[in-house]
Amino acid sequence: MLVPGIILALACVVAIVLIIVQSGFDEPTHLLWPIAGLLLIWVVFARPCVRLTQAGVEMRNLVRDVRVGWPAIDLVEQRWNLKIFDVHGKGNGSWAITSQRPRRVNRRTGIHAGPGLGEVDMNDPTGSVMGARPGSAAAVAAAIRTGQEDYAGAVERDPSVRAKDEYVVVPAWPAIGAVVLAVVCVAVAVTAG
Known part of the structure; x- marks a missing residue:
């Protein structure tokens, strides 16, 4: 954008x-x-953007901001755009992060092999798989999941780094x-x- x-x-x-x-x-x-x-x-x-911080995820939309602490994130969805839900089903989407068609990437070399259409056969002799485009909803969702894992590991090592369990929507x-x-x-x- x-x-x-x-x-x-x-x-x-x-x-x-x-x-x-x-x-x-x-x-x-x-x-x-x-x-x-x-x-x-x-x-x-x-x-509009999505920022990952030590405390959690911040989504800046057109006229509202959403701050979600790492402990409050229950589900991250990336079907049409990036959406984050808490354990109560409360969720908000990101204006900035939309879904994009994945690209074909060679598994052995990691080189982009052109746009891929349809399903990919994992036994494909060319070794290509579908990869998320940088900045797409799938890529940001993967980064959030990685952030959740990193946060869980950090809290396990040092409980004093625990973030707030909050889901705040503000103008x-x-x-x-x-x-x-x-x-x-x-x-x-x-x-x-």
Whole structure:
């Protein structure tokens, strides 16, 4: 999602520069459109992510953040996008991490062997298997499972490193503020123009 976001952000910056070069600051309301675009691009393309920390997993979505401690994670699903569930069935998905078609990887060499379609025969003489693409829901889910194993091992060695058993969903105030500011910019541009 970063590549389209960067391209769109560059287009907004070019628009801002062109507006300033052509009219200076005689018409400041014309700058509000690309500024609103930059704010929305940040909210939709740049801000959403999943971070693995020592305490657990943090998912940043469009207008809410989800923090899940390692002990609270019961199930990690990656069918359509990445979803994390607790023992009570409460779950949230990630806006940033979606499912992708796996790629074919040669088992012996580890070299990407082109896109694979359908099921893979494990007795295939070419030695190719399907591998998760980096950044896909399957790859991030695997990293979370590895993090859970690492956390369990760390707690077994030293119980004082135990993380909080929490599943917290909070509003993402910076993103909400950016959306509100973008709407205000558009409203002012429309009424002034």
